Amino acid sequence: MKQTKQFFDLAIALAAIGEDLHRRGWVPATSGNFSQRLDEHSAIVTASGRHKGRLAPTDFLAVDLNGQPLSDGKPSAETLLHTQLYARFADIGAVLHCHSPSVTVLSRQISGNTLRLEGYELLKAFNGIDTHDTFVDIPIFENTQDIAALADEVDTYFNSHPNTPAYLIRGHGVYCWGEDLDSCMRNLEALDFLLQCDLQERMLTRK
Amino acid sequence: MKQTKQFFDLAIALAAIGEDLHRRGWVPATSGNFSQRLDEHSAIVTASGRHKGRLAPTDFLAVDLNGQPLSDGKPSAETLLHTQLYARFADIGAVLHCHSPSVTVLSRQISGNTLRLEGYELLKAFNGIDTHDTFVDIPIFENTQDIAALADEVDTYFNSHPNTPAYLIRGHGVYCWGEDLDSCMRNLEALDFLLQCDLQERMLTRK
Amino acid sequence: MKQTKQFFDLAIALAAIGEDLHRRGWVPATSGNFSQRLDEHSAIVTASGRHKGRLAPTDFLAVDLNGQPLSDGKPSAETLLHTQLYARFADIGAVLHCHSPSVTVLSRQISGNTLRLEGYELLKAFNGIDTHDTFVDIPIFENTQDIAALADEVDTYFNSHPNTPAYLIRGHGVYCWGEDLDSCMRNLEALDFLLQCDLQERMLTRK
Amino acid sequence: MKQTKQFFDLAIALAAIGEDLHRRGWVPATSGNFSQRLDEHSAIVTASGRHKGRLAPTDFLAVDLNGQPLSDGKPSAETLLHTQLYARFADIGAVLHCHSPSVTVLSRQISGNTLRLEGYELLKAFNGIDTHDTFVDIPIFENTQDIAALADEVDTYFNSHPNTPAYLIRGHGVYCWGEDLDSCMRNLEALDFLLQCDLQERMLTRK
Numbered sequence: 159m160k161q162t163k164q165f166f167d168l169a170i171a172l173a174a175i176g177e178d179l180h181r182r183g184w185v186p187a188t189s190g191n192f193s194q195r196l197d198e199h200s201a202i203v204t205a206s207g208r209h210k211g212r213l214a215p216t217d218f219l220a221v222d223l224n225g226q227p228l229s230d231g232k233p234s235a236e237t238l239l240h241t242q243l244y245a246r247f248a249d250i251g252a253v254l255h256c257h258s259p260s261v262t263v264l265s266r267q268i269s270g271n272t273l274r275l276e277g278y279e280l281l282k283a284f285n286g287i288d289t290h291d292t293f294v295d296i297p298i299f300e301n302t303q304d305i306a307a308l309a310d311e312v313d314t315y316f317n318s319h320p321n322t323p324a325y326l327i328r329g330h331g332v333y334c335w336g337e338d339l340d341s342c343m344r345n346l347e348a349l350d351f352l353l354q355c356d357l358q359e360r361m362l363t364r365k
Numbered sequence: 366m367k368q369t370k371q372f373f374d375l376a377i378a379l380a381a382i383g384e385d386l387h388r389r390g391w392v393p394a395t396s397g398n399f400s401q402r403l404d405e406h407s408a409i410v411t412a413s414g415r416h417k418g419r420l421a422p423t424d425f426l427a428v429d430l431n432g433q434p435l436s437d438g439k440p441s442a443e444t445l446l447h448t449q450l451y452a453r454f455a456d457i458g459a460v461l462h463c464h465s466p467s468v469t470v471l472s473r474q475i476s477g478n479t480l481r482l483e484g485y486e487l488l489k490a491f492n493g494i495d496t497h498d499t500f501v502d503i504p505i506f507e508n509t510q511d512i513a514a515l516a517d518e519v520d521t522y523f524n525s526h527p528n529t530p531a532y533l534i535r536g537h538g539v540y541c542w543g544e545d546l547d548s549c550m551r552n553l554e555a556l557d558f559l560l561q562c563d564l565q566e567r568m569l570t571r572k
Numbered sequence: 573m574k575q576t577k578q579f580f581d582l583a584i585a586l587a588a589i590g591e592d593l594h595r596r597g598w599v600p601a602t603s604g605n606f607s608q609r610l611d612e613h614s615a616i617v618t619a620s621g622r623h624k625g626r627l628a629p630t631d632f633l634a635v636d637l638n639g640q641p642l643s644d645g646k647p648s649a650e651t652l653l654h655t656q657l658y659a660r661f662a663d664i665g666a667v668l669h670c671h672s673p674s675v676t677v678l679s680r681q682i683s684g685n686t687l688r689l690e691g692y693e694l695l696k697a698f699n700g701i702d703t704h705d706t707f708v709d710i711p712i713f714e715n716t717q718d719i720a721a722l723a724d725e726v727d728t729y730f731n732s733h734p735n736t737p738a739y740l741i742r743g744h745g746v747y748c749w750g751e752d753l754d755s756c757m758r759n760l761e762a763l764d765f766l767l768q769c770d771l772q773e774r775m776l777t778r779k
Numbered sequence: 780m781k782q783t784k785q786f787f788d789l790a791i792a793l794a795a796i797g798e799d800l801h802r803r804g805w806v807p808a809t810s811g812n813f814s815q816r817l818d819e820h821s822a823i824v825t826a827s828g829r830h831k832g833r834l835a836p837t838d839f840l841a842v843d844l845n846g847q848p849l850s851d852g853k854p855s856a857e858t859l860l861h862t863q864l865y866a867r868f869a870d871i872g873a874v875l876h877c878h879s880p881s882v883t884v885l886s887r888q889i890s891g892n893t894l895r896l897e898g899y900e901l902l903k904a905f906n907g908i909d910t911h912d913t914f915v916d917i918p919i920f921e922n923t924q925d926i927a928a929l930a931d932e933v934d935t936y937f938n939s940h941p942n943t944p945a946y947l948i949r950g951h952g953v954y955c956w957g958e959d960l961d962s963c964m965r966n967l968e969a970l971d972f973l974l975q976c977d978l979q980e981r982m983l984t985r986k
Binding site for chain 4: 694705758759765772773
């Protein structure tokens with residue numbers, strides 16, 4: 159597969175996001191991975207093990223929606239968690255996975271499999287929410303090194319919860335998506351802000 | 366209405382403030398909105414839904430002091446909360462609304478409708494305060510999607526508390542103002558600093 | 573008094589420090605003030621009420637060591653707390669006063685008039701300390717708007733504690749000094765780091 | 780010893796890391812020291828007492844693996860802790876020592892001599908770890924001003940724990956290493972992230 163101008167444009171936009179996320183401390187130690195949809199059947203995704211704060215177009219490769227490489231390089235081990243989102247939801251254009259301290263700490267502190275965010279004005283940042291007077295449930299999946307099994311588990315969850323804006327993997331990180339990179343980043347920023355608030359509220363109340 | 370040099374100058378100054386506030390994490394996920402007075406009868410205000418860290422002059426529009434657009438575009442849903450301040454207080458030149466973690470967390474943790482800040486030297490940043498040996502009460506209003514009703518409630522509050530330097534909306538954010546953009550920003554910076562201190566003191570004492 | 577090249581050089585160095593301290597959040601809302609010694613009888617000090625993150629040479633003035641202006645402008649209200657240090661200690665070349673959250677919170681939380689820092693390797697940043705196996709006592713003075721009275725109180729304290737590296741004013745801020753601006757900044761950075769550690773330790777242990 | 784192009788390249792790379800670490804607040808008040816291997820018998824190391832956020836090539840010197848200077852200048856007092864690592868492990872190319880708040884606070888809070896990090900996905904950043912379902916023990920040595928004695932103690936520890944990725948010195952800081960500067964920095968970033976998470980978890984649970 160030839161690397162087109164589209165490939166480079168998408169890569170450069172993800173590299174800029176990577177620089178921003180690294181400065182925030184959300185992709186420490188080469189963690190995290192990013193992708194954008196190329197077309198109905200493929201996406202670009204970060205190659206395995208790269209520093210996410212200084213990505214170049216050569217740090218990305220094209221994959222099909224089963225996560226198989228269409229260009230040179232070794233895709234991130236978690237590629238399937240990206241491509242399942244593009245395969246299932248036609249309106250998803252970008253997926254970001256990162257590890258912020260809030261995500262890591264909260265996903266370990268909460269013993270159940272759901273984090274409920276309730277009553278915040280900023281919930282309105284998520285699609286389809288037009289009031290603070292509601293709640294959004296963020297699912298927490300157990301961490302595993304068997305990515306195919308986790309992808310299946312996530313897929314089953316979507317059957318009953320198609321409007322989920324993001325999910326956490328316990329002690330690991332967050333997956334977040336959007337119709338394009340700007341809306342994906344808006345979702346991620348809203349989610350992490352709400353998790354930071356929730357974490358501080360727990361420190362105040364030991365709830 | 367023609368977009369004058371004044372309009373562009375005010376927009377560019379607000380865009381610079383937006384970049385600063387975004388870097389601080391106080392306007393996550395397109396939240397927040399900013400305005401400055403144009404003249405006795407109008408103000409410029411951010412358009413609805415824009416990223417507050419990278420505003421351009423085209424992301425602003427002129428409104429009258431009832432919040433009705435005087436130039437193209439859809440004003441922020443909370444425009445009325447800005448214009449009521451310009452309409453009521455002739456010496457207000459700038460209004461900033463943002464969502465910092467401290468504002469969000471504290472406004473949810475405090476069950477009453479007032480946050481009292483007492484004994485801090487930095488209280489002197491607020492107009493009319495010349496000693497640390499005093500207190501300032503910041504009102505907390507319940508959040509609502511009915512902005513006109515909230516504007517009325519705020520207006521009634523000002524009847525009995527004309528010297529209030531800012532107010533909080535529960536689980537939502539802060540409104541802050543000043544005679545010009547510099548003094549508005551000084552008030553906002555002082556307020557958020559004091560809220561951060563108060564939050565840390567609560568973590569130490571579980572007060 | 574003519575504003576010499578020395579005056580401008582000292583002002584420009586302090587302006588650069590101001591930009592750094594503002595970025596750290598230690599001089600919110602025009603708080604803080606800075607000075608450097610000009611000669612045996614005079615110093616330059618920030619003018620009253622300026623934004624400490626964007627100082628220009630015109631935001632400084634020369635004062636004698638009683639705090640009286642030698643050039644145009646209104647010196648900071650706390651000028652006397654700077655000049656008493658230059659008058660008393662011939663080897664002091666720079667004084668920084670700022671308001672960090674750690675300073676503000678800890679000085680309010682501690683009920684006594686001393687903060688003891690003990691057992692930290694970083695104590696060695698202070699002059700005359702060459703082991704971690706010691707302690708440094710930082711005095712806390714009550715806040716007051718009577719700066720002359722506070723200067724007297726500080727002066728009396730120095731009679732019995734000449735090696736103090738810094739002092740706190742309750743709910744207000746810190747005064748820190750050094751033989752030149754670099755060593756003053758090193759002391760300030762060490763102190764705030766140690767206060768941040770102490771604050772976090774108190775959050776862990778509620779000591 | 781002539782200062783070669785290699786010397787300058789290694790110094791410039793360490794200076795860039797120093798700027799980054801200073802911005803993070805991990806090398807306050809001239810603390811910390813950095814090194815890279817020159818060859819089988821020597822390394823470059825930061826000179827004593829320099830500001831770690833603005834290092835120039837003249838702020839480094841060459842030392843042999845007993846810590847003795849091979850070029851002009853006074854090496855950091857802790858040079859031996861760097862050179863023992865190069866002497867013992869042929870595949871170590873870079874060593875970073877710094878003082879972050881998390882390192883300082885946690886090493887004082889934990890009464891034992893080990894900090895166990897368990898169940899985090901980010902453990903995989905350390906060499907030889909390929910699952911979250913494990914733990915890594917970070918040793919904590921008592922602080923001392925007798926660097927030769929500490930070097931001996933560390934050396935003895937390595938006899939039984941050759942795969943340790945880093946160690947803490949109580950109330951002092953962390954030593955971290957890697958085959959080259961990038962992998963050393965990846966280890967340090969991973970470690971500090973995990974310590975930040977652990978610290979926040981302790982604040983939530985008072986464990």
